[in-house]
Amino acid sequence: MLEIFDYEFMQRAFVVGIALSILSALLGSFIVLKRYSMLPDTLSHIALLGVGIGLVTGTSPLYIPILVAVVSAMAIEYLRFKKQLYSDAVLSIFLSGALAIAVILINLSNGFNASLFSYLFGSITAVSEEEVYMSVAFTFLCVILILGSYRKLLFTTLDEQSAQASGIKVFWFNLMLVTLSAVAIALSIRIVGILLIGALMVLPISTALLYKVNFAKTLLLTLLISILSVISGLFLSFYLGFPTGAIIVLVALVIFVTTLAGTLI
Amino acid sequence: MSIIRVRDLEYRTKEQLILGGIGFDIQKGDYVALIGPNGGGKTTLVKVLLGLIEPTGGSVELFGDPYRSTRHYKKIGYVPQNVTLLDQNFPLSVYETVSLGLAAQKPWFSFLGKNDQDKIERALESASIAHLREKNLSELSGGQRQRVMIARALVSDPEILILDEPSTGVDIISQHKFYQFLKSLNTNKNITIIFITHDMGVIADDVNRVLAVNQELLYSGSARDMLCCEAVSQLYGTKSHIVSHHHHHHDCSGSAC
Ligand SMILES: Nc1ncnc2c1ncn2[C@@H]1O[C@H](COP(=O)(O)OP(=O)(O)OP(=O)(O)O)[C@@H](O)[C@H]1O
Numbered sequence: 136m137l138e139i140f141d142y143e144f145m146q147r148a149f150v151v152g153i154a155l156s157i158l159s160a161l162l163g164s165f166i167v168l169k170r171y172s173m174l175p176d177t178l179s180h181i182a183l184l185g186v187g188i189g190l191v192t193g194t195s196p197l198y199i200p201i202l203v204a205v206v207s208a209m210a211i212e213y214l215r216f217k218k219q220l221y222s223d224a225v226l227s228i229f230l231s232g233a234l235a236i237a238v239i240l241i242n243l244s245n246g247f248n249a250s251l252f253s254y255l256f257g258s259i260t261a262v263s264e265e266e267v268y269m270s271v272a273f274t275f276l277c278v279i280l281i282l283g284s285y286r287k288l289l290f291t292t293l294d295e296q297s298a299q300a301s302g303i304k305v306f307w308f309n310l311m312l313v314t315l316s317a318v319a320i321a322l323s324i325r326i327v328g329i330l331l332i333g334a335l336m337v338l339p340i341s342t343a344l345l346y347k348v349n350f351a352k353t354l355l356l357t358l359l360i361s362i363l364s365v366i367s368g369l370f371l372s373f374y375l376g377f378p379t380g381a382i383i384v385l386v387a388l389v390i391f392v393t394t395l396a397g398t399l400i
Numbered sequence: 401m402s403i404i405r406v407r408d409l410e411y412r413t414k415e416q417l418i419l420g421g422i423g424f425d426i427q428k429g430d431y432v433a434l435i436g437p438n439g440g441g442k443t444t445l446v447k448v449l450l451g452l453i454e455p456t457g458g459s460v461e462l463f464g465d466p467y468r469s470t471r472h473y474k475k476i477g478y479v480p481q482n483v484t485l486l487d488q489n490f491p492l493s494v495y496e497t498v499s500l501g502l503a504a505q506k507p508w509f510s511f512l513g514k515n516d517q518d519k520i521e522r523a524l525e526s527a528s529i530a531h532l533r534e535k536n537l538s539e540l541s542g543g544q545r546q547r548v549m550i551a552r553a554l555v556s557d558p559e560i561l562i563l564d565e566p567s568t569g570v571d572i573i574s575q576h577k578f579y580q581f582l583k584s585l586n587t588n589k590n591i592t593i594i595f596i597t598h599d600m601g602v603i604a605d606d607v608n609r610v611l612a613v614n615q616e617l618l619y620s621g622s623a624r625d626m627l628c629c630e631a632v633s634q635l636y637g638t639k640s641h642i643v644s645h646h647h648h649h650h651d652c653s654g655s656a657c
């Protein structure tokens with residue numbers, strides 16, 4: 136038995152890590168194919184705003200970010216649906232706005248310290264038992280919702296107009312996708328960190344796309360790459376002592392670059 | 401029986417009137433060309449028929465039912481404008497793309513059964529793309545991709561097929577084959593077809609109905625009579641631009657509009 140699993144916090148980190156890798160692979164695939172790659176970054180900064188609120192008011196640093204991210208995600212999707220503004224401009228406005236308020240709040244709470252650093256880049260020691268249950272339960276919910284509506288979601292992602300003309304309620308599927316992403320991102324900030332969760336959602340699917348296979352295979356590849364990145368990232372983080380999120384993203388990036396090099400040769 | 405019945409249809413945005421006073425009937429088995437200048441409101445009219453946008457006035461009946469009370473999604477297949485511009489890198493096989501046409505009718509948590517697979521096979525066959533089934537969309541030509549989208553629209557066995565400028569980006573020879581293919585769907589499967597086009601030459605021969613739209617309905621009737629219609633002639637410049645393949649002699653006295 137590896138000594139790494141003697142530590143209870145590492146067992147927790149592995150359970151949460153694998154759950155999050157499944158979440159980010161499933162949600163990230165649809166989000167990237169929607170040309171919505173900015174969304175995870177925006178939502179993670181909004182989650183940081185939630186952390187700031189939590190620090191200032193002394194309330195839960197887990198539930199407040201989830202709540203803030205979900206509400207903002209719905210607002211973003213509504214604005215996009217109304218088509219008054221370019222969707223990347225909407226995302227950019229939310230990102231900078233949330234970051235500005237978050238920085239002020241965290242400053243107010245004198246929180247510019249080690250705990251902030253762990254929110255930015257992730258920390259395996261930070262995972263609580265509550266987060267383990269939350270993450271596993273939410274991953275199950277997500278897998279069920281996404282697999283249950285797989286084709287409808289895919290059609291909506293490919294072509295909203297045709298999907299709607301065939302009778303699919305595209306607004307609700309878009310809303311489902313961004314809401315689930317908001318929760319997933321708020322849950323992952325402890326382990327992967329705010330600055331890196333976007334990369335974890337975008338890199339595995341981008342790697343899988345290089346193989347130019349059909350959607351089912353692309354999704355499976357994305358899952359494999361994501362899980363592999365998180366597991367090896369956790370090992371490396373434990374033995375080398377680097378911030379978890381940074382190492383996980385680095386592994387995902389190495390897989391991406393290697394694959395890219397392979398396709399270019 | 402008219403399967404589409406439009407009366408006094410109006411669609412306006414805050415700023416402008418886009419469609420007004422539109423009324424027409426379409427019968428089962430019709431092969432209809434919808435023409436008009438850029439910005440004339442053709443796409444808007446089609447979107448109203450599909451229920452994608454709500455008209456601001458008038459009524460639309462589909463299959464004899466008032467439009468809002470019963471939606472007939474399954475009975476209408478739709479191929480949008482510019483399908484050839486769809487994301488080139490989207491990782492979808494031809495088979496997967498066609499299967500999306502069944503998505504709306506499948507309940508949550510259901511997989512494709514034998515029956516569904518048969519439907520997909522038939523749609524692939526009727527669009528003559530069965531040999532491409534394992535290819536990714538990115539590996540197809542514009543014309544082939546067009547057929548994939550039609551197969552996707554056909555998979556739910558629609559009674560009406562609506563296509564928005566299906567021949568854009570397809571070369572002349574493929575265009576000709578393409579319209580033959582559409583016509584054969586119309587004749588052999590008795591599917592009512594409505595397509596938007598700018599290509600007057602193609603439509604003159606085969607279609608049995610022409611609707612010309614430029615904010616209002618300029619013309620509704622046979623292709624032959626349209627050649628004599630003043631409003632349409634003005635729209636497209638001189639009459640000599642409209643040439644039928646068979647070079648019939650048209651006697652315009654007393655007909656038109
Ligand atoms: N989303 C929209 N909001 C406001 N106006 C619109 C919108 N879409 C189209 N229009 C306006 O409606 C009118 C009709 O547009 P529509 O796309 O229906 O024309 P069309 O006949 O399909 O043209 P084309 O041949 O170029 O495809 C145009 O004047 C256009 O400016």
Ligand SMILES: [Mg+2]
Binds near residue numbers: 442443564
């Ligand atoms: Mg148009």
